[in-house]
Amino acid sequence: MSLHFGGISVLDAVSFDVPRGSIFGLVGPNGAGKTSLFNCISGHYQPSAGSILVDGTETVRAPAWRMAKFGLARTFQHPALRLDASVLENVMLGAHSWMPGGPVAWSLRLPPTRKREREARATALDLLERTGLGWAAAMPADELSHGLHKGVELCRALLSRPRLLLLDEPAAGLSHSEVEQLIGTVREMRREFELTVVVVEHHMGLISALTDRVVVLDHGAKLMEGTAAEAQSDSRVVEAYLGREAGADESA
Numbered sequence: 033m034s035l036h037f038g039g040i041s042v043l044d045a046v047s048f049d050v051p052r053g054s055i056f057g058l059v060g061p062n063g064a065g066k067t068s069l070f071n072c073i074s075g076h077y078q079p080s081a082g083s084i085l086v087d088g089t090e091t092v093r094a095p096a097w098r099m100a101k102f103g104l105a106r107t108f109q110h111p112a113l114r115l116d117a118s119v120l121e122n123v124m125l126g127a128h129s130w131m132p133g134g135p136v137a138w139s140l141r142l143p144p145t146r147k148r149e150r151e152a153r154a155t156a157l158d159l160l161e162r163t164g165l166g167w168a169a170a171m172p173a174d175e176l177s178h179g180l181h182k183g184v185e186l187c188r189a190l191l192s193r194p195r196l197l198l199l200d201e202p203a204a205g206l207s208h209s210e211v212e213q214l215i216g217t218v219r220e221m222r223r224e225f226e227l228t229v230v231v232v233e234h235h236m237g238l239i240s241a242l243t244d245r246v247v248v249l250d251h252g253a254k255l256m257e258g259t260a261a262e263a264q265s266d267s268r269v270v271e272a273y274l275g276r277e278a279g280a281d282e283s284a
């Protein structure tokens with residue numbers, strides 16, 4: 033799969049398979065193309081060439097809002113929450129992909145809709161409890177810290193019942209203990225919901241603890257694929273990181 037913006041190549045024939053049920057890491061230096069690749073998978077960007085298959089179904093021309101139909105949910109580097117709404121209301125937005133009816137049925141709140149809404153609310157509260165956020169359910173989202181917003185976004189993504197969960201830098205801005213809790217939560221959710229997870233992350237502790245395999249990107253191309261330990265001891269990977277840091281030092 034390739035991605036160009038004008039004459040600039042952002043991703044150059046990047047190709048890999050994510051085994052079902054695995055936790056797969058996308059790593060690489062700043063500007064390597066990780067978020068752009070994520071945006072292609074989640075339908076926020078249209079690749080210039082190539083294909084993306086989710087459970088054998090081509091998703092490339094589907095817009096981002098249809099991705100839940102393919103069993104796909106994502107979180108963002110900077111959580112996209114409705115800050116004026118409560119934490120529970122934010123999580124409940126994840127249920128819209130499987131609620132029966134549409135906006136008219138929801139506003140009329142017919143009996144089948146009410147029943148599903150009760151189910152969704154109970155599941156949302158359960159997810160919040162299990163990620164340590166039960167106490168915040170009724171609070172306006174803007175009263176929570178950045179780290180807690182990430183937990184709320186994760187609950188919202190899980191409520192959409194995904195088969196493939198995309199996490200974009202979930203550890204950024206989290207404290208050490210919050211990262212530990214996140215690792216436990218993702219492991220538990222993977223097991224319970226039989227999820228496949230793809231995670232973009234700079235936090236190598238999280239990548240080592242969580243992932244079965246990683247792909248390392250550099251300058252929009254795939255540098256290597258293997259376990260996190262193999263990646264960390266690969267001379268090409270070490271050079272890509274050091275080279276980028278040296279470049280940053282020179283320009284500083």
Ligand SMILES: Nc1ncnc2c1ncn2[C@@H]1O[C@H](COP(=O)(O)OP(=O)(O)OP(=O)(O)O)[C@@H](O)[C@H]1O
Nearest residue numbers: 037040042060061062063064065066067068069234
């Ligand atoms: N919408 C866009 N238009 C033009 N160029 C873009 C666009 N989105 C990304 N790029 C460019 O693509 C390259 C890869 O960016 P991307 O954000 O995907 O990298 P990254 O590996 O996620 O970096 P980081 O770790 O810093 O988040 C960068 O040079 C960036 O400027």
